[in-house]
Amino acid sequence: MAVEVVGLLLAAGAGERFGGPKALARDGDGTSWLLRSVQALRGCAEIVVVLGAEAQRAAALLPMSVSRIHADNWEEGMGASLRAGLTALAMTDHDVALVSLVDLPDVDAGVVGRLLDAATGRDDLARAAYDGVPGHPVLIGRDHWAGVVESATGDRGARDYLAAHDTRLVECGDLATGADVDRR
Secondary structure, X not given: OOOOOEEEEEXXXXXXXXXXOHHHXXXXXXXXXXXXXXXXXXXXXXXXXXXXXXXXXXXOOOOOOOEEEEOOOHHHOHHHHHHHHHHHHOOOOOOXXXXXXXXXXXXXXXXXXXHHHHOOOOOOEEEEEEOOEEXXXXXXXXXXXXHHXXXXXXXXXXXXXXXXXXXXXXXXXXXXXXXXXXXX
């Protein structure tokens, strides 16, 4: 039986090093980073986007089928966005979240699909790896949500929690680099 996974896209940051919110960024050909990231998550049972900086402008780009969460303290960093997203998901009946970031230009439906195929349930803790190097997206089962919320601070997100727990790596280096974009 396949596990239903909710896609949780973190897109709340101001993108200070980048020069503006990455949720509003576009490629040279006009492709929206936000919409590309949402499209990559289409294999998930539901998609939830965490917004913060320029939230109204970013929300206007999203299809109506995509749920939105506002991270009130998004200025604190990715940890605040992750906490807001997982706290909201804890009030649903979802058991597994696939957490992705808006600034992963080559992470597509192929990478997401491989992680979705690896989902097993509430105790999931797995992440994409690129040539053996851990990256994003990350599968986090409900059994870990409270621990991740407690440990997520600043721009560290789930990093410390994942390092302290047995986390399966799902190799995706044949599909993408997984590199995030911090500067234009």
